[in-house]
Amino acid sequence: MSHSNTGIPNSNAFINRIITPFLLFVVVAIVYAIVAYESVVVTLLSLVIGASLFVGYSKIPGLKEIIKESIRKDKIILLVTGLVLAIAIPLTLRSQPYIIHILVIAEISIILALGLNFQVGSTGIPNLGYAAFYGVGAYASALLSTRLGISFWISLLAAGFIAALFGWLVGLPTLKTRSYHMALVSIAFGLVTYIMLNNLAFTGGPNGIKNIPAPEIFGWSLFSSIKIFGNAYPVQLNFYYLVLFITLLMVVVSHFVYNSKIGLFWNAVREDEIAAKCSGINASALKLLSFSMGAFLAGIAGALYAHYVGYISPENFNMNTSLQVLGMVIMGGMDNIFGVSIGAFILSVAPEKFRALADFRMLATGLIILLMLMFRPSGIIKQQIRIYATKYFSSKKSSNGDTNG
């Protein structure tokens, strides 16, 4: 396969080159079919095709390497393709605003899961009260814009920072605790926040906050529908693109953090806190940073949710939400940005597809997580070994070694 530059077209290399984009299209098509069509037959058929693809992927020996190689080589092309699909697909859903609504919620879930991944995945802090940060962000942004009339963009950032400050404060008492005890403390904080939101006067109590204004871009409200070629598109589409932009931004930030000393030192704290301290890592500061940065993302997600739905109540931020986001992180794959995003997407779309089951739809979600943990306990995409670019290895002495995937 290394002879592909000799001028003679090498059919094997060609197939290897296109197999990954092809699989990407197939996967997107399956997801599209599942999400966009209400028919149960289509959903089941797509699930069967998807499952057989997955089995094929893990059973055919060479395929894994080929795909990995191609992801490494054609990273940019694949990313651009993915982006184009993400932008283009909702345009085909003009008559189904509800599907676009689900996609917006999925995007917000991705931001949430990425934030929790900082804590649970990277730093190894069990956090079962993550919805508290989400709620603080949502309420902060909603209160700032309804009471003080502050513009969405400022209140969005403010929500992030207020949640980060809250995360820092929550982090302080948990520094002294470990594993199960820390999980208990986080549950307590989640409950305290929920009860406070329910009982304080200025948060509107159980009624929550209504009439949260929609974001405006240069005076143009996102609650007005756009027309392309004379076709009016649902307002959800505006939000879809806004949230998509912010989600991508957060993915890039998470990627930067993961591939930096912060991400690395977080891992050290997760693996062995005492050894990390003796290596010169300020474990307490890094844990607080992890709390704050995770809370920042949750705050941003909360603000987006509040301004998108226009109405929030404490029920949105209870223990259930915390557990759901935790499920996304565990199912997607701890400490893996791509995996966590996929996990968030699946677990936010799945309950909607099981709406026919009515009261049992959370049962379906639980079943998905259970099956995942049985057959793929390390998540959809395993935690990867950090690979450093070849530019960092000036001497020729080094070799790639092998990587576990």
Add this chain to the structure above:
Amino acid sequence: MAEPLLTVANLTMKFGGLTAIDNVSWTLHEDEILGIIGPNGAGKTTVFNVVSGLYTPTGGEIRFRETLINGLPPHKIAKMGIKRTFQQSRLFDTISVLDNVLIGMATISKGIFVNSLFRRDLLSKELALNIKDGLELLHHFSDYLAENLYRRAGDLVPGERRKLEICRALASNPDILLLDEPAAGMDPNESAELMDDILKIRALKKGIGIILIEHDMAVVQKTANFIVVLSYGKEIARGTFAEVSSNPLVQEAYLGSESEYARS
């Protein structure tokens, strides 16, 4: 005369009613290997835990050069240039060999928050330098490690783990290295290799002071310049290996006294 690096004076560590270290004093000089030996439960590892900041001593003082360091948190002590290994090697198991060494350079990383998000250029410059140094260090101790940079530390065999732990501690060019029973569980061949490694550290890092806790007397005999013997937290002897090993108190601590045998 070599400069004193670490001075421990009247060090005492009590846990409730138990005195783990009782009024111990010694000095480590530059370019010196100090051996701390003693039977199990003598308080050897506690000495390391106190020096590296995991415990705050209940009495006495520890000075690094001129600075008093008792009670400082471990990461600050590491930053000053005192690094350690652990009795049961504590590597970061699910991450790679290279990442373990890079974490060892934590004390020489600058502006980790700002650089991670806003100054990617500085971050990559620092990374390139760190990786170059790390590779060089690994090559000195084990070609296997240097050629398997992306292997999970948890998948290594015990001998390589020990080497990696030493490399991780040495990565930031410390002034003092504390080795806690590096030969534990090793066969004679591996111990011999370890002795070479310890002597190699001294050749590589000029002026480094090493404190070695060890049960393997062959290793101690070959490497340590000066030995302190502890028993039940108290110092019972000090001197060169020959002096210490002929000391009746030391023999008694290791083998039990004749009168005890007579009684039982």
